[in-house]
Amino acid sequence: MTWQYIPVPQPDPCWTGSVFVAGWQPVTGELTVTDPFSGGQLAVVGACSTREIDRALTASLAAQPAWAAARQARISVLSAAADAMSAGGDALVAWLVHETGSSVAKARLEVGLAAAELREAAELAKLTFDHPLPGDKRQSTTHREPIGVVAVIAPFNFPAHLAIRAIAPALALGNTVVLKPHPCAAISGGLWLAGMFEASGLPAGVLSVIPGDAEIGEALVADPRVGQVTFTGSVAVGQRIAETAASQLTPTLLELGGNNALVVLRDADVELAASCGGFGSFYHQGQVCMSTGRHLVHESSVEAYVQALVNYADRLQVGDPADSKNDLGPLINARQLARVDGLVRRSVAVGSELVLGGTNSGLCYHPTVLIDPTRRSPAWQEEIFGPVAVVAPFSDDQDVVAIVNEQGPGLVASILCADVDRGSELGARIACGIVHVNEPTIDYQIGAPFGGWGASGNSTIGDRTSNVVNFTKSKWFTRRLVIPQR
Structure with a gap:
């Protein structure tokens, strides 16, 4: 067998002193990215303040109606992103290896999963979800509409895949997304993905990436403009997010692991x-x-x-x-x-x-x-x-x-x-x-429902039915030809 060594990747210049909010925007905050094995510095990237959260949410709200109305654009962008993920996978593998300590085999698996999630989301965007209800004298239907702005807070362990697992279906169903990657995966779980989506034709404001600390995440969750929070991580942090979101009655999707x-x-x-x-x-x-x-x-x-x-x-x-x-x-x-x-x-x-x-x-x-x-x-x-x-x-x-x-x-x-x-x-x-x-506990299948019970979380994500329920809201719509007499 021939062994391979993955060299240290070179950071994109646009990451220095910038974050991705309706395009690359300069910021004064900095976040140092280090290699957990060597301890060496990999990059210094932009870090957000609460001002960038406001800019991201303002841009997301402005971009969302046009994005929701553009079904073909959603299909095209997600398909292009899947192609870009596959074609540029070696670069992402290098960041996963050096930024998060992933083995080469694990990093390649993660890139493949992320690309497959994007392709599944492109298929999801092709579907319609209006259904007629029985009724003799009126038209009665159920209708699904995008939530609006979805906040995604992603972990460090599978940062690209677990970010894409939420971002892709949310975008497919007409939402805009604000992504906060884990500080230990700011590039592989955030800024690299932003560049990929930008190169795939994603309109400005549809996705924002805001690296930062826990304070930034808490401010994002507490903002009433966020229509839903999706979080993957520890039980303790998930409980804190649920408490903060509850003050605004913001729905949460929490995937919290388990023993x-x-x-x-x-x-x-x-x-x-x-x-x-x-x-x-x-x-x-x-x-x-x-x-x-x-x-x-x-x-x-x-x-x-x-x-x-x-x-x-x-x-x-x-x-x-x-x-x-x-x-x-x-x-x-x-x-x-x-x-x-x-x-x-x-x-x-x-x-x-x-x-x-x-x-x-x-x-x-x-x-x-x-x-x-x-x-x-x-x-x-x-x-x-x-x-x-x-x-x-x-x-x-x-x-x-x-x-x-x-x-x-x-x-x-x-x-x-x-x-x-x-x-x-x-x-x-x-x-x-x-x-x-007769399978290990570690197993994943694209399109299969994934989620825990009790302290392990409050949601299922991954299959189309769950994604539609998670990333849209329901409307009952009726229509009569004439006004009835009461």
Whole structure:
């Protein structure tokens, strides 16, 4: 196999001292973009103040009616953006690798997903959503209209894909968008996308990109001109956004991740199960909302499963993500490293067995395996967002659903088994938004509904039905030929 090294990308000059608000506009604020692996500076880009939020929302409101009326333009722009994403994907791959610590393989997957989301959105823009209602003496229809201005607050882990997953259907259905990327992904989750859309013919004001800190995001959410807020990130921040938006009765779409469970039944192939579990816990350094946090393994298989999981982890190469031979790169920043390591150390202190890992090289946290027979450690109870697998035994298939559900509703669970019917029966009783049988917890399909329950979020996004409900508002419209006598 030929290994490849992805060189450090060069920033676009228009990013320096500017943000994308009805075109590139100069600002005085600055945001330094760094490489989490090397610590080196990649770029200094413009950062927003509340003045830019006002300019962005003013431009969005002005541009929205014409954009909503121009169906063919929406189809053309989204199709062109999909082509541009595919054609320019190597540049975005480089930014994902160096700005966010993505492995080369993960970055390429993300670019492909983003391009596919854009193509799906172009198809969505072709559809109409007016439906007749029964009635003898009048015409009665349901009608869908754009919400107006959609605020998208995107995360750092899959910054391009998770921004596009909201931006694309919102634009397709006639809305304008103000995007606030995560500060650790200002380019790959924001400014690079702005340039791509601009080159694809997107009219000025239809999309604004406003890099900045949490204060900027809070001001955006609180503004009454925002018709809807879409957020992907932590539960704590999601709760804060919901509280702020509620003061304006602004609808929110919150995708908040979860402490996902993988269940290995007595009859499962242990080696295959461990490969699913290892992928689920360690992919992209565990920084995925669908990562496997809890491995529930039948007591008869725990020893063999843990050994197979250790063997899987030992094969993973950890290091510079720009080198394609490495499977895992750094965590996003020092704060996240301290949080992950703290969870591991506190778990060991209360009785968990550290089987592998628990160490780091710079921001690279080595794949870690814990056994927690009591299911009471911090690493079992909390979403880790790092490359840590926590294994606990169970004795009875009847009890395992209760164990999965004991921490409340969530995002995704997987059941691994030989008896698929038995696995499906158990899966139907698990309280979360996504259930897989004989798949890892990390799985995504364009056009499939994606969302969690309870603390994992309040929305489903991704399929056409959900996107129409999410990004339009309903109107009941009636018409009579003459005024009735009452």
